[in-house]
Amino acid sequence: MIKVLKSGLFTNLQDAGRLGFQSYGIPISGPMDKFSFDLANKILNNSLNSSALEITMTGPLLEFYKNTLICITGADISPRLNDIRIENNKIIEVKPKDRLSFGALVSGFRAYLGVLGGFKSNLTHNSSSMCFGVTKHVRLVKNDTLNYQQYDFPFKEQFTLDLIVNKNANHLKVYKGPEYDLLNDTTKKVLFSNAFSLSNTFNRMAIQLNEKLYNQINPIITSPVLPGTIQLTPNGTLIVLMRDCQTTGGYPRILQLDERSINTISQYKKDSSFYFSSII
Amino acid sequence: MNHFKINYFQYNSNSILISWPNSIDKHTLKDVLLFKYSIEENIKPLVEVISAYNSLLVVYDFTIDNIYSCISALKVCYNKKNKFVNKKNYVWKIPVCYEDQFAIDINLIANHLKLSKNEIINTHTNNDYLVYFMGFMPGFMYLGGLDKKIHFKRKSIPLLKVPKGSVAIGGSQTGIYPLESPGGWNIIGNSPIKLVNIDNCRIPIKPGDYIRFFSIDSNEYKRILNSTIEYFIEREVIDD
Numbered sequence: 001m002i003k004v005l006k007s008g009l010f011t012n013l014q015d016a017g018r019l020g021f022q023s024y025g026i027p028i029s030g031p032m033d034k035f036s037f038d039l040a041n042k043i044l045n046n047s048l049n050s051s052a053l054e055i056t057m058t059g060p061l062l063e064f065y066k067n068t069l070i071c072i073t074g075a076d077i078s079p080r081l082n083d084i085r086i087e088n089n090k091i092i093e094v095k096p097k098d099r100l101s102f103g104a105l106v107s108g109f110r111a112y113l114g115v116l117g118g119f120k121s122n123l124t125h126n127s128s129s130m131c132f133g134v135t136k137h138v139r140l141v142k143n144d145t146l147n148y149q150q151y152d153f154p155f156k157e158q159f160t161l162d163l164i165v166n167k168n169a170n171h172l173k174v175y176k177g178p179e180y181d182l183l184n185d186t187t188k189k190v191l192f193s194n195a196f197s198l199s200n201t202f203n204r205m206a207i208q209l210n211e212k213l214y215n216q217i218n219p220i221i222t223s224p225v226l227p228g229t230i231q232l233t234p235n236g237t238l239i240v241l242m243r244d245c246q247t248t249g250g251y252p253r254i255l256q257l258d259e260r261s262i263n264t265i266s267q268y269k270k271d272s273s274f275y276f277s278s279i280i
Numbered sequence: 281m282n283h284f285k286i287n288y289f290q291y292n293s294n295s296i297l298i299s300w301p302n303s304i305d306k307h308t309l310k311d312v313l314l315f316k317y318s319i320e321e322n323i324k325p326l327v328e329v330i331s332a333y334n335s336l337l338v339v340y341d342f343t344i345d346n347i348y349s350c351i352s353a354l355k356v357c358y359n360k361k362n363k364f365v366n367k368k369n370y371v372w373k374i375p376v377c378y379e380d381q382f383a384i385d386i387n388l389i390a391n392h393l394k395l396s397k398n399e400i401i402n403t404h405t406n407n408d409y410l411v412y413f414m415g416f417m418p419g420f421m422y423l424g425g426l427d428k429k430i431h432f433k434r435k436s437i438p439l440l441k442v443p444k445g446s447v448a449i450g451g452s453q454t455g456i457y458p459l460e461s462p463g464g465w466n467i468i469g470n471s472p473i474k475l476v477n478i479d480n481c482r483i484p485i486k487p488g489d490y491i492r493f494f495s496i497d498s499n500e501y502k503r504i505l506n507s508t509i510e511y512f513i514e515r516e517v518i519d520d
Contacts, residue, residue, distance in 0.1 A: 248415030
């Protein structure tokens with residue numbers, strides 16, 4: 001068992017997501033940065049649908065009650081085990097009474113804490129992913145506990161991982177959205193030449209951008225949307241839909257982020273700036 | 281049978297969006313749903329086919345390699361859609377308590393529209409509403425067919441917490457809020473039944489079905505709300 005002593009800003013449980021229920025208006029959910037989530041499970045040799053904690057900007061304080069192995073990936077939030085600095089992307093042994101804490105945000109925005117075999121949790125519509133309106137709890141709070149399977153040491157050999165770092169981390173790759181062709185040429189040019197940045201309005205459902213765009217497109221008849229869809233509102237605000245987004249929407253869908261770029265933007269913080277680059 | 285101009289668009293690496301001309305009507309919906317059933321039966325592996333008023337999103341369980349071959353397979357499905365015309369649809373009877381404790385905006389509507397509260401309730405319960413699709417939030421149904429007599433503009437400032445179960449009117453639309461949420465529609469009642477729950481139950485109501493509201497008093501409301509047995513929504517088969 002793991003116990004939450006301090007919750008952090010927004011610590012929540014995610015597995016690979018809830019597929020096949022969008023027709024009921026139920027969001028897909030799953031980790032904001034699926035790449036880092038998968039990485040934690042791969043390092044631990046877990047199945048890729050194992051639940052991990054998604055830790056947002058400010059980390060929690062956690063206490064462990066059983067032997068196991070953990071791995072932290074994604075953002076570097078200066079993790080410490082019993083006050084000793086530990087590294088991301090490594091298998092770490094934990095024992096009963098061990099305390100995992102976090103400190104300053106060094107890079108990225110969301111970290112993933114994987115545990116051997118994943119955290120045990122009730123499934124709602126085949127998934128343990130927390131989501132507003134779908135699961136009873138949307139985040140972990142103080143004194144919450146989560147169970148995991150005990151694993152006694154010694155464990156298999158530690159391995160080093162050569163990560164391929166995305167050198168173009170400030171370029172987000174996009175496809176044209178269904179309503180892209182309704183934009184005028186000037187607006188299209190602005191989209192692919194200007195820098196854009198994250199506003200302070202963001203959560204697991206959507207990220208609003210600071211820069212506004214001239215909008216001459218009328219709202220559309222409500223139609224399906226997906227994570228990564230970029231909508232243009234009547235006042236010109238750009239909204240990037242994220243993992244817990246609604247299943248349908250009525251704003252023009254001008255761009256669609258590719259899967260890797262959804263992961264990339266999940267690691268951006270307020271005012272991080274980036275460019276769109278077209279796939280086609 | 282109507283003939284529609286249908287457009288295919290690759291939405292992301294594993295989805296294709298299919299769009300019909302801009303119209304909200306039951307003939308378009310019928311065509312959308314027949315196509316959906318045909319895709320679900322003939323194309324594999326799929327994650328899901330999501331329908332809305334005049335569009336379908338086909339989500340494949342693989343990365344699209346050749347968009348043209350996917351589209352031709354979809355076109356074959358479209359030609360086979362009439363096999364599903366006899367699929368049954370239902371009218372679902374949803375209990376609503378229209379008493380003042382829930383109907384916080386009914387007096388406002390009554391005054392503006394110069395109707396009595398009973399006239400509003402009778403008009404609201406006297407119609408069958410077509411379920412176009414679910415979206416916006418888990419279990420929220422987009423319904424069509426609100427009588428023009430009780431169309432009423434949305435609030436200029438949305439209510440931060442519309443209570444769960446609220447039955448409301450927003451412009452030419454009516455609907456039930458399955459969860460507490462912000463909302464700008466005017467509330468005329470509350471339904472005690474669960475349209476979404478956290479216990480893995482699937483909502484039995486499907487796009488293409490109809491909803492019929494019926495009025496209950498607050499005692500019946502409490503009885504249904506507090507019952508330990510899941511409320512059984514009465515239904516009848518429709519033929520249209």
